[in-house]
Amino acid sequence: MEIRKGKKWQIFLLYVFSTLLILYFPLTISASSYTIEMERIITIVPIDDIESWILDDLTKRLEATFSCRTKIHKTIPLAQKAYNPGRNQYYSSHIFQDLHRHLTPSKHEKVLAIVNVDLYVPQLNFVFGEAELGGHFAIISLSRLHQSFYGLSENKTLFLERALKEAVHELSHTYGLSHCPDSKCVMHFSNSLLDTDKKSSSFCRHCQKLLDEIIGVIPY
Ligand SMILES: [Zn+2]
Ligand SMILES: [Zn+2]
Numbered sequence: 001m002e003i004r005k006g007k008k009w010q011i012f013l014l015y016v017f018s019t020l021l022i023l024y025f026p027l028t029i030s031a032s033s034y035t036i037e038m039e040r041i042i043t044i045v046p047i048d049d050i051e052s053w054i055l056d057d058l059t060k061r062l063e064a065t066f067s068c069r070t071k072i073h074k075t076i077p078l079a080q081k082a083y084n085p086g087r088n089q090y091y092s093s094h095i096f097q098d099l100h101r102h103l104t105p106s107k108h109e110k111v112l113a114i115v116n117v118d119l120y121v122p123q124l125n126f127v128f129g130e131a132e133l134g135g136h137f138a139i140i141s142l143s144r145l146h147q148s149f150y151g152l153s154e155n156k157t158l159f160l161e162r163a164l165k166e167a168v169h170e171l172s173h174t175y176g177l178s179h180c181p182d183s184k185c186v187m188h189f190s191n192s193l194l195d196t197d198k199k200s201s202s203f204c205r206h207c208q209k210l211l212d213e214i215i216g217v218i219p220y
Contacts, residue, residue, distance in 0.1 A: 040068040040215060041106070042171065045099065045113040046075045054114075054142070057160050058167055062112075065168055065201075066215065076102050078115065092119040092130040092139055105136040110174045112167055113139040128166045128190055131173035138170035144193060162193070165201045172207070175214050180207050 042062055044055060059070040082094035095113065105111050119127050119141040128145075131138035145162040147155050168186050180187035183195070185204035190196040203211060 039106070040066070040108045041110070042066060042068055042070045043073050043103070043105070043109060043111045044070060045073040045103070045111060047095070047113055047115045048075065048078045048117075050075070050114050050116065050142070054160070054163065058114075058163060061164050061201075062167060062171070066171065068215075073103070073111075078117065084120070087120055089118045089120040089126065090115070092121060092127060092141075095119075095139055096130070096132075096137055099137055099139070109136060110171055111137050112171055113137070114167075115139065115141050116143060117141065118143040128196065129170040131170040133173050133178070134176040135174055138167075138174050140166040140170055145196075150193075158197075161201065162196055165196055165199060166190075168201055172203075172211060175211060177207055177210055177214075180204060182206075 044059060044062075046055060055072055059072065062068075063070050076098075078090070079095050079098035082090040082092070082098070084091055095115065099111065099113055103111055119130070119139070121127055121130065126144065127141070129138065129140035140163070142159075142163060143149060145159055145166065147153060147158065165186055169190075172187055177187055179189045180203075182188060182204040183198055184200050185207055186199055186201055187203060187207045188195065188199045190199070202208075
């Protein structure tokens with residue numbers, strides 16, 4: 001009788017333990033996914049081969065600019081359907097469609113795709129990048145940021161500065177910022193590389209205030 005009584009207790013304790021275990025794990029899982037869902041994060045997506053020194057520099061500087069966490073997604077292949085042989089360029093909107101297939105961003109996640117190839121949209125000769133205003137996705141092309149594109153010798157510092165300006169500009173569009181008339185502000189529209197070199201990688205007071213108001217309400 002004593003042995004059977006002991007077994008009953010063992011079964012009872014096992015039942016309590018497994019119930020607690022079942023209750024605990026869904027709570028842990030939903031709590032962690034809630035944190036990710038609410039977190040301000042920028043995911044960088046290298047398309048084809050983007051060198052690590054470029055990604056390392058950009059991630060550090062974007063974290064400082066947007067006070068956020070960054071992560072680097074695994075490399076995805078360049079969508080060949082975006083290629084226009086008549087222009088020898090890639091249609092950025094088609095690359096966007098492909099990005100949507102690869103990633104489903106969380107609520108406050110922004111995605112910055114980086115390509116080496118030259119991009120275009122139908123009404124323009126080329127674009128440095130494109131973004132969804134108030135959305136999740138942005139893309140920048142490094143192609144025209146190299147001095148070698150213009151037959152000049154490479155300048156790594158200048159190249160990284162240009163890449164940062166384009167990345168900050170396009171990502172800020174995803175946070176809802178529009179173009180700014182101040183030619184020194186990073187949100188000024190770049191018609192040419194001269195415009196990019198003329199502007200800084202920082203925001204004017206007006207745009208900085210707007211960005212602070214927008215990202216200030218997102219937990220970090
Ligand atoms: Zn723009
Ligand atoms: Zn501005």
